[in-house]
């Protein structure tokens with residue numbers, strides 16, 4: 487299996503090269519040259535495996551340049567109960583008739599990003615060895631909150647790597663900020679940026695593709711790679727849990743092999759839902775992929791009209807990991823929907839960079855509508871949904887997952903579609919304790935973050951994840967705040983260049 491760039495189909499690299507480079511030299515994203523398929527029998531047999539072996543099975547179809555031993559090394563280290571507080575790595579909760587919560591937050595940082603970021607460091611270091619790379623890998627991350635912490639936990643003290651994370655100063659939850667500021671490890675750095683997530687991400691992308699900076703790094707025996715979902719090594723682990731969930735539902739007799747399901751994903755950078763799209767095209771029977779947004783609803787408009795327009799106000803919400811106006815992974819989807827037309831991708835994403843807007847062809851519009859549905863909700867509706875789920879089903883969910891539930895409920899009332907549905911539950915409610923507690927009790931509370939966590943535990947009867955409980959006593963290590971114009975120099979300075 488080789489990988490092409492979305493902006494140049496003639497680029498052909500191995501998975502090890504795609505993973506170490508992160509992003510293609512001309513700014514495109516790597517995609518596998520074809521989507522491998524699974525038969526229904528294979529899907530059924532996956533249900534009898536443990537999670538690490540399910541992952542091995544999927545990866546062996548994508549990472550064909552890795553040996554079996556190399557893939558096992560990655561999966562066995564990443565998906566073990568020493569990192570996850572669930573025997574099955576992910577959990578499926580039966581919520582209400584025909585609706586299942588796929589809980590992806592049983593990892594060390596309590597968000598679904600762990601599913602990919604626990605394994606990415608193994609992919610990266612293995613890839614670097616395979617291609618005889620003698621450089622130290624520098625991971626630069628732009629985060630809307632959860633990626634940063636999950637990447638820091640994944641890469642801390644991993645030999646041959648260092649990691650630097652930028653987050654928007656006012657765009658993450660207090661718990662997320664505290665998680666990052668107290669990060670341990672000798673090869674880690676964390677810095678706040680005055681700006682929003684898009685500023686962080688644009689800055690990181692510009693530094694990545696800056697030839698002068700790259701030359702400087704090269705001279706110093708360093709090279710950049712990315713832990714953002716622009717890296718294929720972030721995306722492919724996410725395909726696994728959709729295949730896994732389907733196989734599990736079949737095994738448990740909740741669905742019959744071959745039955746279609748809907749998949750609902752609270753979406754920001756479009757990585758998680760793109761993984762669901764890949765799972766579908768590998769052979770998981772899917773009816774609709776439902777893309778749920780908060781009031782930064784650029785994707786809702788795009789899926790409904792075919793016009794992507796980021797020229798709109800940016801809102802900070804109670805679901806900060808979805809406060810994004812430029813969803814990077816959409817580029818991969820559009821590459822596939824245009825039958826790999828790199829010229830069109832260059833045109834559209836060129837327009838996005840200069841005008842902040844592009845409109846896709848009629849053909850792509852109809853393909854989008856065929857596979858996807860989209861909706862959004864505001865903060866009040868998000869909190870009302872948390873409250874309702876708790877009252878009706880004694881289930882406590884986080885703010886991002888609640889957006890997905892609300893958008894799904896709206897979809898169901900509008901269409902009457904009774905297809906069994908999997909909702910991606912992307913974070914532990916404890917991670918967004920202020921908004922969750924407000925939703926549960928109805929009213930703002932002025933107790934501190936940790937008291938809120940305790941109160942949620944009292945109400946929900948769910949154990950507090952130890953990683954969050956321990957934060958209270960950890961010393962703060964990182965407090966730098968910089969202007970976005972200083973980002974490049976900050977990176978060079980931190981690397982000692």
Ligand SMILES: *Cc1c(COP(=O)(O)O)cnc(C)c1O
Nearest residue numbers: 632754755756757758807886912
């Ligand atoms: C990152 C994140 C999302 C958005 O996922 P994308 O892959 O960026 O679309 C949703 N919910 C939570 C909790 C997240 O951390």
